Amino acid sequence: MQDRVNKLRSLFVDQGLDGYYITSPENRYYLSGFTGSSGALLVGREKAYLITDFRYTSQAEQQCKGYDIVETKANDYTALNNLCHDEQIRRLGCEGDNLTYTAFMALQKELAGVVLQPEAGFIEVLRMHKDAHELSCIEEAVRIADLAFAGIISRIKPGVTEAQIALELEYTIRRLGAEGIGFDTIVASGIRSSMPHGVASDKAIEPGDLVTMDFGAVYRGYHSDMTRTVVVNQVSPRQQELYAIVLEAQQSGIEAVKAGVRASDVDRVARDVISKKGYGAYFGHGTGHGLGLSIHEKPSLSARDDTILTAGMVVTIEPGIYLPEWGGIRIEDTVIVEDEGCRILTTSPKEKLLIL
Numbered sequence: 001m002q003d004r005v006n007k008l009r010s011l012f013v014d015q016g017l018d019g020y021y022i023t024s025p026e027n028r029y030y031l032s033g034f035t036g037s038s039g040a041l042l043v044g045r046e047k048a049y050l051i052t053d054f055r056y057t058s059q060a061e062q063q064c065k066g067y068d069i070v071e072t073k074a075n076d077y078t079a080l081n082n083l084c085h086d087e088q089i090r091r092l093g094c095e096g097d098n099l100t101y102t103a104f105m106a107l108q109k110e111l112a113g114v115v116l117q118p119e120a121g122f123i124e125v126l127r128m129h130k131d132a133h134e135l136s137c138i139e140e141a142v143r144i145a146d147l148a149f150a151g152i153i154s155r156i157k158p159g160v161t162e163a164q165i166a167l168e169l170e171y172t173i174r175r176l177g178a179e180g181i182g183f184d185t186i187v188a189s190g191i192r193s194s195m196p197h198g199v200a201s202d203k204a205i206e207p208g209d210l211v212t213m214d215f216g217a218v219y220r221g222y223h224s225d226m227t228r229t230v231v232v233n234q235v236s237p238r239q240q241e242l243y244a245i246v247l248e249a250q251q252s253g254i255e256a257v258k259a260g261v262r263a264s265d266v267d268r269v270a271r272d273v274i275s276k277k278g279y280g281a282y283f284g285h286g287t288g289h290g291l292g293l294s295i296h297e298k299p300s301l302s303a304r305d306d307t308i309l310t311a312g313m314v315v316t317i318e319p320g321i322y323l324p325e326w327g328g329i330r331i332e333d334t335v336i337v338e339d340e341g342c343r344i345l346t347t348s349p350k351e352k353l354l355i356l
Contacts, residue, residue, distance in 0.1 A: 002066050004031055005048055011122055018089040019044040024098040026293040027123040032064045044087040051079055077110035084114050093119045128290055128298050129312040138314055141224035142334050142345040144217040148172040149348045156356050158207050162187040166200035169215050178217035182295045186214035194328040207233040210327045223295045225316050226346050227332035230354040242321050243329050243353040249273035249319040250331045253287050257342040263299040263307045270319045279321045288316040313337040
């Protein structure tokens with residue numbers, strides 16, 4: 001944790017700041033290990049503090065080595081104001097993409113003689129590169145999701161609802177040791193599969209339906225993310241054709257991933273496959289995204305993100321084609337960026353459209 005705090009210090013000192021105030025749960029955990037639901041960090045040039053209420057002070061003392069624990073009351077900035085005075089903090093950075101306008105104005109009013117400077121992405125940039133512990137947690141989250149997918153295959157049949165499939169996936173994920181799911185489980189069948197984020201409904205599976213499942217596990221705070229599309233009972237030539245296109249796009253994107261490549265170039269490679277087949281207009285989202293403590297992290301594998309990939313980043317590759325009133329297909333794996341390519345963590349079969 002101390003290494004992460006020191007890296008943050010280097011970033012904010014370079015910006016002429018005297019300290020940084022952290023309120024987002026993911027960033028708070030990343031820098032301190034604190035798992036409580038209420039608290040904030042103040043990192044100064046020399047010392048670091050965790051400010052929380054009575055409910056969490058004992059927990060914070062156990063979890064947050066290297067931090068001074070300061071007790072406060074909800075919506076009371078007196079302790080923060082005193083710490084800023086003691087540490088001679090005159091310019092204080094804060095998470096501009098996390099603080100609400102109301103919270104920012106309250107801070108600005110209460111912190112006497114302190115200039116608040118909202119910053120975006122300071123800690124998120126640090127979080128892009130995963131250390132060995134983080135990678136092991138993500139690998140376990142991926143393993144759990146793969147096992148859950150293997151277990152659900154025999155349950156997908158006509159008459160079963162999307163919601164029942166989602167419930168079984170979520171139960172299995174928890175039973176296998178995850179602390180929860182990373183996001184609302186997507187199970188979209190038939191024409192509903194044309195919705196990229198079609199959260200499970202009460203629709204019953206029918207023969208010939210495409211069924212797209214997008215889900216993930218959370219293990220020790222870290223996420224996995226995978227998508228598989230299957231078909232029930234019978235398959236049409238067009239379903240096979242579009243699946244082959246998406247699979248080619250996904251494999252091309254995976255082959256493009258390596259240290260030194262721009263995130264936007266990975267997106268372009270995968271997108272070109274779909275566009276050249278005439279379906280570019282039906283692939284409306286980015287090719288992938290980083291993941292870790294959040295399900296969506298930097299970098300974004302999209303045309304607008306020129307981040308240079310480096311070894312140790314974890315990203316998803318998830319192209320898709322979505323045809324209104326017909327259906328959709330998406331395939332998604334989680335991969336670790338390496339110097340000469342990437343390591344695919346997701347092992348669930350995808351080589352052909354699985355007929356159940």
